[in-house]
Amino acid sequence: MKMDSREIAEIAAAQAAQPRLNLYAGIHKALRAFMADTLLAVGRMDVDDDLELAQTCHRVVELLGFCRSHLGHENRFIHTAMEACAPGTSLKLAREHEEHERDIARLAAGATALLAAPPARRGALAQALYTELAVFVGHNYEHMQVEETEHNAVLWAHYSDAELAEIHNALVATIPPQETMLAMRWMLPFLSPAERAAVLSDMRAHAPAPAFTAVLEAVQPHLTQPEWAKLVRALGLPVAPGQAH
Ligand SMILES: [Fe+2]
Structure with missing residues (x-):
């Protein structure tokens, strides 16, 4: 009911x-x-x-x-x-x-x-x-x-x-990996910053490093600059020159 x-x-x-x-x-x-x-x-x-x-x-x-x-x-x-x-x-x-x-x-x-x-x-x-x-x-x-x-x-x-x-x-x-990439492409940009960081932290801990990098690269174009900056901070990623905020 x-x-x-x-x-x-x-x-x-x-x-x-x-x-x-x-x-x-x-x-x-x-x-x-x-x-x-x-x-x-x-x-x-x-x-x-x-x-x-x-x-x-x-x-x-x-x-x-x-x-x-x-x-x-x-x-x-x-x-x-x-x-x-x-x-x-x-x-x-x-x-x-x-x-x-x-x-x-x-x-x-x-x-x-x-x-x-x-x-x-x-x-x-x-x-x-x-x-x-x-x-x-x-x-x-x-x-x-x-x-x-x-x-x-x-x-x-x-x-x-x-x-x-x-x-x-x-x-x-x-x-399968291809479907995982599609799921990540549509999930990660539309999570809150805290949820996004949690999913990616878990992935970094459990998935092969190249898979983690591939997901980050696939998702970055779909994030705003502030969203990307928050993610970089949350994950402690190195910031590329010119991308500092
Ligand atoms: Fe359902």
Whole structure:
């Protein structure tokens, strides 16, 4: 049953008083950013510019692949953990995941059709893709809020933070490097400075040095100068000449 605003406020108050590990927080910020940015890119796309059309359709397909992979991670790791201790609690959103799978297939077909369409049909197909993607993004924003309230309530009631961290580590270990880079590209710029520094500190401690460097280089262009300066300070990175603040 959907939580009411009082129950959601209680969870928020408990989380503020004694923060628990929120497995959804970072990746959902990445998804919200990737979805919003891609939707806006489709809306402003010049369909008469072949290169821009190809790049934007590619981005839509990349986003949809990322969403599909995310559904798989939640089904396999989060829902399994919930069902193990509280049977039935993941069923409602598992059904929504099945709907999202169908939406993803339809939107991917729309992007592919737009890419192959003759110039005279591109405008109408682009408008249809834009509005259908907007509805998909809207559904997903609401869906993620239910996960971060109702699903987290189940997870926090039955698992310690250490156990949740184990689930998270097992999930992350299944993600191939290219997908990790895409997740970092959309997650890190849209975290708060403290969250960004925490994710990168953890990565520096556990990932190979070249992977850490590659992520830093991929993310820097998407940060403002003040954000980059804060990150450099937080991580104690050497500051290149001319970049001091
Ligand atoms: Fe989900």
